[in-house]
Amino acid sequence: MAKVNYNLTYNERVVEAAKEYLARKERKVHPEGYFDNGGRWFPSENEKLICCSNIRRPSVSWPYSLMKHCRTMGHVAGLFGVLKKDVMRYLNKGILPEVEEGYYYKLVAVIDNKYFSIFDGKTQYEIGKTLIEEVKPDFEGGFYVYKTIKEAQNAVFPSTSKLLKATRAILKVKCCGNYCKYENGKIAFSEITPVEVVCKEVSNE
Structure with a gap:
């Protein structure tokens, strides 16, 4: 093993x-x-x-x-x-994938002008505040982001997500640390820091 x-x-x-x-x-x-x-x-x-x-x-x-x-x-x-x-x-x-630390985009839920994880409904994202979580494979850790705004806007969530029907926004986030790549452009980083809101209202339909 x-x-x-x-x-x-x-x-x-x-x-x-x-x-x-x-x-x-x-x-x-x-x-x-x-x-x-x-x-x-x-x-x-x-x-x-x-x-x-x-x-x-x-x-x-x-x-x-x-x-x-x-x-x-x-x-x-x-x-x-x-x-x-x-x-x-x-x-x-002999070619390795090109994934770099830097700025990515994350789709979040908006509740009372605060930003939360659509999936768990608990994790809060605040501008300038760094969040850290160990990355593990099979979608078991880290913070999920996308390279472009369009990819973030089209992110798909499980039907059991806590804030699936909430108003959404897209945050620009600075990402670093370990990461896992997944299909459809999704990347999980171990450390992210929201830096600005780029889209305040995004359709969830």
Whole structure:
């Protein structure tokens, strides 16, 4: 099992994910898991990711279905909190993704002229106040932002989000620290500081 150091930068984790994938492919290292009494292999809790739920459950006929999955590039990339396409690009061309610390945009809810997380309804964003949260893969940590105003405006939230129907605004935020990249332009940074309101009312339809 790979021991992932989330204090590494995103690009450093891409490199580590590439090394881990090749090592698993060549059977130099193995996914962390166990065999049951029927000889079927299952991943450990540390190894298990959301992607594993889409794989055929191990059976007598297919005892290694999850083991094979845990050797794939997509699964290994998920363990390191990076995108498969970034690992593939690095392996094929030696090119690392371009993500820099700097200014990004975040869609938030507006309640009594204050700005809150649409998802949890509790986290408050104040101009000039820095927020810090450890970044983890599978959407389990960090602050989610986008590179452009348009991407932020089109951000999609789970139906269970606390302030899904609230009036919205877009904040320009300064981002730094560790980060995870996701599809559709979403990036989670470990540290953000709101600097200004760029759009005061954004449609939530």
